[in-house]
Amino acid sequence: MRASSDEVTLLAVETVSENKCFGGLQGVYTHASAETQTEMTFAVFVPEHQPGDKLPVLWYLSGLTCTHANVMDKGEYRRLANALGLMIVCPDTSPRGAQVADDDSYDMGQGAGFYVDATEQPWAKHFRMRAYVETELPALIEQHFPVDMTRQAIFGHSMGGHGALTMALRNPDRFKSVSAFAPIVAPSECPWGHKALGGYLGPDRATWRNYDSCALIDDGARVRDILIDQGGADQFLEEQLKPDLLVAACKRAAIPLTLNMREGYDHSYFTISTFMDDHLRWHAERL
Amino acid sequence: MRASSDEVTLLAVETVSENKCFGGLQGVYTHASAETQTEMTFAVFVPEHQPGDKLPVLWYLSGLTCTHANVMDKGEYRRLANALGLMIVCPDTSPRGAQVADDDSYDMGQGAGFYVDATEQPWAKHFRMRAYVETELPALIEQHFPVDMTRQAIFGHSMGGHGALTMALRNPDRFKSVSAFAPIVAPSECPWGHKALGGYLGPDRATWRNYDSCALIDDGARVRDILIDQGGADQFLEEQLKPDLLVAACKRAAIPLTLNMREGYDHSYFTISTFMDDHLRWHAERL
Numbered sequence: 143m144r145a146s147s148d149e150v151t152l153l154a155v156e157t158v159s160e161n162k163c164f165g166g167l168q169g170v171y172t173h174a175s176a177e178t179q180t181e182m183t184f185a186v187f188v189p190e191h192q193p194g195d196k197l198p199v200l201w202y203l204s205g206l207t208c209t210h211a212n213v214m215d216k217g218e219y220r221r222l223a224n225a226l227g228l229m230i231v232c233p234d235t236s237p238r239g240a241q242v243a244d245d246d247s248y249d250m251g252q253g254a255g256f257y258v259d260a261t262e263q264p265w266a267k268h269f270r271m272r273a274y275v276e277t278e279l280p281a282l283i284e285q286h287f288p289v290d291m292t293r294q295a296i297f298g299h300s301m302g303g304h305g306a307l308t309m310a311l312r313n314p315d316r317f318k319s320v321s322a323f324a325p326i327v328a329p330s331e332c333p334w335g336h337k338a339l340g341g342y343l344g345p346d347r348a349t350w351r352n353y354d355s356c357a358l359i360d361d362g363a364r365v366r367d368i369l370i371d372q373g374g375a376d377q378f379l380e381e382q383l384k385p386d387l388l389v390a391a392c393k394r395a396a397i398p399l400t401l402n403m404r405e406g407y408d409h410s411y412f413t414i415s416t417f418m419d420d421h422l423r424w425h426a427e428r429l
Numbered sequence: 430m431r432a433s434s435d436e437v438t439l440l441a442v443e444t445v446s447e448n449k450c451f452g453g454l455q456g457v458y459t460h461a462s463a464e465t466q467t468e469m470t471f472a473v474f475v476p477e478h479q480p481g482d483k484l485p486v487l488w489y490l491s492g493l494t495c496t497h498a499n500v501m502d503k504g505e506y507r508r509l510a511n512a513l514g515l516m517i518v519c520p521d522t523s524p525r526g527a528q529v530a531d532d533d534s535y536d537m538g539q540g541a542g543f544y545v546d547a548t549e550q551p552w553a554k555h556f557r558m559r560a561y562v563e564t565e566l567p568a569l570i571e572q573h574f575p576v577d578m579t580r581q582a583i584f585g586h587s588m589g590g591h592g593a594l595t596m597a598l599r600n601p602d603r604f605k606s607v608s609a610f611a612p613i614v615a616p617s618e619c620p621w622g623h624k625a626l627g628g629y630l631g632p633d634r635a636t637w638r639n640y641d642s643c644a645l646i647d648d649g650a651r652v653r654d655i656l657i658d659q660g661g662a663d664q665f666l667e668e669q670l671k672p673d674l675l676v677a678a679c680k681r682a683a684i685p686l687t688l689n690m691r692e693g694y695d696h697s698y699f700t701i702s703t704f705m706d707d708h709l710r711w712h713a714e715r716l
Contacts, residue, residue, distance in 0.1 A: 218702075221505070416449075
């Protein structure tokens, strides 16, 4: 896949900020992305470690309207991530900038990349979030951070839960574990997905299946197991998230799924932070 | 002080938001303040509890430029506050609005109330943050939340650490404990304080002493003990915060002071969240 490190050019990264926190270091960085052809921002938490240590890395993909910053500010992951020795990488949710196509609505365009490689206009040039998160950013992370790329896991929220599940299902050898908070499990079956996949990929629904967790499972993709926490008071539960579709797909495929319905909890980071520790432990046990 | 509850009018409060979180409820509320003559916003976390329970309350005062929201988003207090059964109240840092006097700088006017009752123009009408936080808001909290007002404690950050220390020193019977993150301990001895106290209170430094922790201690005020966490990489340490002045004042007064200097930590919420648990436990042990 990638050339060995002495054959590659060092990918340039600029430091936006670094703050000591819970014994580790929370950083924010930017770089010029070849995939999106924009400057991209991402956050990395590096737990305290010994010189020469190579750390397992847990990817967190964010939801609609979010940047790298929402989970960094509100996710409350650093205390336990430091204790467990987990590196946490949080990409942005789309390309951004005046030159990048956009849409007036919150669920399409900038802030709503849906972790796909767009094929349709006006999106195809910049909206390459699958290639960016799946390939380009990992190569950069491996060059600049003390990471063991044989120990990767992934999780996310809502649209980012969709991103995490689909990336894990497409790359079972790369990700040791996967979990999600309130994920979109079947974008082919909900309004957010119809709009996004239709807009980015066009009307041929066969092309959508690679970006739909339930379709991927029905088409044969497998992961070891899945953890999901879903708020019972989530305003998007019935129309957009539909965890029952994933329950059925996992049942058909005999994938162990732990779905925790959390009474009274909504779609916000108040819910994510509440169950963050459970997810960090889930991944640490499998990494 | 206050009339018993059957003699008072219920103070009106509007709910902005309420989110279930860590088993408790994080709320944001507004009300028309008689002291500031503005609408004021505050946040309250109520831990899970049994009907009829009366909870101890810990006040958190925020620093320059902050609102009620900064610590709510970034303070990471809810997990342990829920476990310890602590209610957390987070007021705003000043009156706000187009009709309220302001200053172009970040350290005067809106967002920079310094927890004083201003006597000078143009501030005196609205900048009544001492009376608001010390008297008006507690009366409202007692009416609307399941609180045991005989069990109160207070802490804060930077300007809010100054607010917490001075309120505790002026009200030793009310607050069972006090702590601070990177507090301004002697506003009479630093540029932030010279500007704020000079602006709000005028040039007569005798009037400043009631708003200066070191001066209050030298004038005889006492608390049981004080906990402070101070980042060693705090950009404001030398010029503005000067913890050594509090160390000396506490030594003169025989007040036990635990000052934890934290190497590499800065003035941000990354530091506050890191040491939040220690402070919550400090207060829980004393409440």
